[in-house]
Amino acid sequence: MNNFDLIVFDWDGTLVDSTAHIAKSIQKAYADNDLPVPNEADSKHVIGLGLVDTFNYLSPDLTKEQHQGIVNRYRHHFLEADKTIHSFKNVLEGLQDLSQKNYFLAVATGKSREGLNRALTKVNFGHLFVVTRCADEGLPKPNPDMLHFIMDDVGVTPERTVMIGDTTHDLLLAQNAGAQGIGVTYGAHEKDKLIALNPITCVDSFAELTTWLLKNG
Structure with missing residues (x-):
């Protein structure tokens, strides 16, 4: 389970x-x-x-x-x-693997709705997300508003939700919403700053993230 x-x-x-x-x-x-x-x-x-x-x-x-x-x-x-912006290596394959395991996949972003919609047209995995939420549709990170919206929309409790991101804002969002957090170290914030917020794990690549989730998620 x-x-x-x-x-x-x-x-x-x-x-x-x-x-x-x-x-x-x-x-x-x-x-x-x-x-x-x-x-x-x-x-x-x-x-x-x-x-x-x-x-x-x-x-x-x-x-x-x-x-x-x-x-x-x-x-x-x-x-x-x-x-010129591209997805990280193994993102498509990882999201497909997670979707096939019947996880609900979603996006919570500081982008505007216009910006995210434009970005979704440039990738080949947008269809895998059941819901997306942007900063201009409510209160931005680290306020829990966007994560609360996503959980309510899908009908999942905070205890059954994990937020994944490369910044302390993402991990604080998870904490403020009562969810778990996972840090990725290949983005904007340094690993020690992510670890200081006690995520359940930190990973160094999307492939490592997928492997961890399939084993422990």
């Missing part, structure tokens, strides 16, 4: 290799607006948050006009190279 019924994945840095591109787009957006450019560590730290929280964290004193200017240029730079 499975320990979990519902497996929820973050998108950027967990399923698709986009963290470096996101961080560079943030930095370019600040440069375009003649504002101090965040360093790489801070630019990666905010990956997974909604755009409002992202720029409030990086620059809490921005004016409304500055905030909008950064958002506009960030979107420009992200879309400019969006076609």
